[in-house]
Amino acid sequence: MEIPYGHTEKIKINQHAKPALATQVDAHRAVLLILPETAGAAAWKQLPYAGLLRPRFRRLQHRDRHATRLVTDLPNATHVILQTLDPQCSTFELLTAARKLAEKLREQDPTSVLLQLAGFKKPQARRLTEALTAALLASVCPMPSYKSDAEKPAALKRIEIHGLEETVGLGQVRAEITGNHLARWLSALPANELTPGVYRKFIAALARKEGWQMSFLDHEALARKQAGAFLAVAQASPVRDAGIVHLRYRPRAHAGKPRLALVGKGICFDTGGVNVKPAKYMNGMHEDMQGSAVALGTLLALSRLGFDRPVDCWLALAQNHIGSRAYKPNDVVRACNGTSIEVIHTDAEGRMVLADTLALASREKPQLMIDYATLTGACIHALSSRYSGVFSNRDALHGPLTAAGRDSGERVWPFPLDKDFDEALKSSIADIKQCTLEGEADHILATRFLNRFVADGIHWIHVDLAASNHKGGLGHIPTDTTGFGVRLTLNLLLQQRVLETPWS
Ligand SMILES: [Zn+2]
Numbered sequence: 001m002e003i004p005y006g007h008t009e010k011i012k013i014n015q016h017a018k019p020a021l022a023t024q025v026d027a028h029r030a031v032l033l034i035l036p037e038t039a040g041a042a043a044w045k046q047l048p049y050a051g052l053l054r055p056r057f058r059r060l061q062h063r064d065r066h067a068t069r070l071v072t073d074l075p076n077a078t079h080v081i082l083q084t085l086d087p088q089c090s091t092f093e094l095l096t097a098a099r100k101l102a103e104k105l106r107e108q109d110p111t112s113v114l115l116q117l118a119g120f121k122k123p124q125a126r127r128l129t130e131a132l133t134a135a136l137l138a139s140v141c142p143m144p145s146y147k148s149d150a151e152k153p154a155a156l157k158r159i160e161i162h163g164l165e166e167t168v169g170l171g172q173v174r175a176e177i178t179g180n181h182l183a184r185w186l187s188a189l190p191a192n193e194l195t196p197g198v199y200r201k202f203i204a205a206l207a208r209k210e211g212w213q214m215s216f217l218d219h220e221a222l223a224r225k226q227a228g229a230f231l232a233v234a235q236a237s238p239v240r241d242a243g244i245v246h247l248r249y250r251p252r253a254h255a256g257k258p259r260l261a262l263v264g265k266g267i268c269f270d271t272g273g274v275n276v277k278p279a280k281y282m283n284g285m286h287e288d289m290q291g292s293a294v295a296l297g298t299l300l301a302l303s304r305l306g307f308d309r310p311v312d313c314w315l316a317l318a319q320n321h322i323g324s325r326a327y328k329p330n331d332v333v334r335a336c337n338g339t340s341i342e343v344i345h346t347d348a349e350g351r352m353v354l355a356d357t358l359a360l361a362s363r364e365k366p367q368l369m370i371d372y373a374t375l376t377g378a379c380i381h382a383l384s385s386r387y388s389g390v391f392s393n394r395d396a397l398h399g400p401l402t403a404a405g406r407d408s409g410e411r412v413w414p415f416p417l418d419k420d421f422d423e424a425l426k427s428s429i430a431d432i433k434q435c436t437l438e439g440e441a442d443h444i445l446a447t448r449f450l451n452r453f454v455a456d457g458i459h460w461i462h463v464d465l466a467a468s469n470h471k472g473g474l475g476h477i478p479t480d481t482t483g484f485g486v487r488l489t490l491n492l493l494l495q496q497r498v499l500e501t502p503w504s
Contacts, residue, residue: 001193001202005182005300008137012158013170015129019046020116020162026076028160030110032101033082034117034128037068043119046163049074053082071104079108087124091409094127095475098135103478106139112158122165129161129168131409134177134487135476141181143479144188171305172494176487179301183293183483187468191269191286196317197241199268199289203296203315210303212313213248217360227356228333229341233349234318236273236326242318244357247296249303249311258367258499259310262299262489263357265350265373266292266317273320273346274328281377287481288350290468291372292317294485301486302493309499314361316353320346332430335359339452342430344437350375351434351446355453362455368499369454370461370492372485378442379464386474387411388484389464391447393454394503397461400496408491409475410484412463421448459503463488 025031025048033047044050057070070082081104085097105113115132117125140154161168186194186202200216207214219240222231227244234242267288271277277285292315299313327333331343333352337359341352350373361369379389390401390412398414405412421444427433432452435445447462454460467474467484474482492498 001198003182003185003202004142005178005185007141007181008177009174011137011140011156013133014158014160015164015167016160016162017165018162019118020048020114020160022048024160025049025074025078025114028078028110028112028114030105030108030113031078031080032105032113032115032132033080034115034132035082035084036119037084037086039084039119046118047116049080053080057082081105085128087120087128091127091131091407092411092475094131095135095409098131099139099473099476099478101132102135102139102476105136106154109155111155112160113156114160114162116162118163125164126168129164130170130173131476133159133170134173137174137177138180138476139478141177141184144185172490175301175304176490178304179297179486180477180483182300183290183297183486184477184479184481186293186296187287187290187481187483188479189286191319194268194286194289195239195241196243196266196268196319197239199266199317200241200243200245203245203247206300207247210300212299212303213250215246217244217246219243222356225336225360226334227336227360229335229352230316230318230356232327232331232333232343233320233352236321236323237319238321238323244360245315245317247299247313249299249307249313251306251308251310254308254310257309259312259364260493260499261361261364261366261369262295262311262313263354263361263369263371264292264295264315265289265354265371265375266315267350267353268317268319270320270347270349271322273349274322274326275346276322277347284469287469288374289317290374290481290483291465294372294465294483297483297486298489301490307493312361312364312366314357316357318353320349335453337453339432340430342427342433344434348435348446351449354450358450358453362453362458365455366458368459368461370463370489371450372463372465374468375464376443376446378439379466382443383413383466385467385470387413388467389443390414391417391462391464393417393451393460396503397459397498400492400498401461404488404492404496407495408487410467410488412488415444415447417444417447417451421445425449
């Protein structure tokens with residue numbers, strides 16, 4: 001299976017301190033000019049063709065005083081988009097504005113784009129450059145298509161950025177886009193294409209290419225480990241291709257450095273099991289593996305950045321099928337850490353496969369473990385698909401988590417995880433109930449359930465991916481499938497530096 005996740009890595013990006021000259025503008029089909037809303041004469045003077053563009057923008061603002069965007073053509077047919085932006089706005093707003101600009105440019109399908117910033121202070125110019133580059137790259141990522149007359153891939157080969165007093169490091173943006181693209185592509189694949197077996201083979205090829213070690217725990221290996229929670233979900237599959245992938249990324253001189261574990265729910269299709277989903281809710285369930293794709297995309301991005309800490313990545317790949325062998329409500333199964341579970345609702349399969357995966361990942365004693373899962377409808381009810389929910393067994397991590405959400409534009413909000421929620425999960429026959437049927441804060445109960453499988457001493461973050469699919473795109477991402485989580489995690493690790501603090 002070929003996935004063009006490296007597509008944007010071939011796009012050249014050049015940065016220039018000097019404002020663009022008219023002759024340089026003439027050489028491009030599409031030009032993007034960005035000014036602050038309060039731009040004065042000095043900022044305008046830095047723009048090429050200012051004498052022509054400023055009166056046109058004034059006329060536009062005369063008609064509509066809220067106008068912030070002028071779309072026009074120069075005499076030589078160069079297409080110009082002139083946009084004013086408030087440099088104080090949030091990263092999310094900046095990324096959203098950048099996505100809309102990138103979508104406008106995409107209509108022109110240029111081979112090169114000239115981007116000129118004028119009138120911004122250095123840190124503002126850096127933020128804008130990062131957001132605009134992220135959106136331009138995200139806008140040209142191809143997505144799976146099975147149409148007979150498939151859309152041509154975007155022509156963009158080069159971005160020239162002018163007016164930067166200092167060079168902006170774009171390595172993190174580029175790595176994030178590559179990881180996010182991989183996550184989006186995998187998630188958008190139909191379930192008859194991306195079976196657990198096909199997925200595993202793709203990951204094996206990727207691991208060879210990227211120099212990661214890989215092992216795979218199949219049905220037999222999981223049975224030996226007594227991973228009864230995972231196997232309960234997998235047992236209805238007519239093909240025994242489910243299992244847990246374990247990837248190891250080991251940078252040079254990693255000995256003694258605290259380890260990170262990334263864990264992902266990879267349900268390649270979720271029928272709901274014998275508590276079968278109605279049509280409206282089963283639609284889109286090929287994306288129920290997005291947690292695993294986000295964990296994998298994050299690993300790829302970290303690998304591209306030469307992250308200096310060892311990372312283990314655990315992906316729970318399975319399907320939740322109906323059939324005579326399927327697990328049923330009131331079945332009692334035992335996970336590999338010895339905890340017995342009373343099954344209540346077979347559509348709560350995500351927490352079942354994650355239970356054993358988290359317990360196995362815990363045995364390697366990572367300092368920090370982050371899991372990603374499209375886990376609960378309750379989280380979407382609470383936050384909509386604009387935010388994702390986060391939980392941690394260390395309250396002190398709520399600060400860095402919300403900061404990473406704000407700073408990256410992939411917004412998250414923390415939920416509580418107090419012990420007394422466990423009362424709802426008391427079972428008369430087993431150690432714990434899988435869930436309840438009452439619909440009370442299921443996102444919190446699901447996390448309390450998962451908490452049983454995370455070993456003490458591990459700093460743990462659970463991301464309930466409510467924002468995995470947002471109609472029309474979200475932030476800088478133009479597709480419904482968002483790949484939410486890669487950008488957030490890079491910020492958490494590289495800007496908030498959560499691996500470097502002992503959280504209590
Ligand atoms: Zn489900």
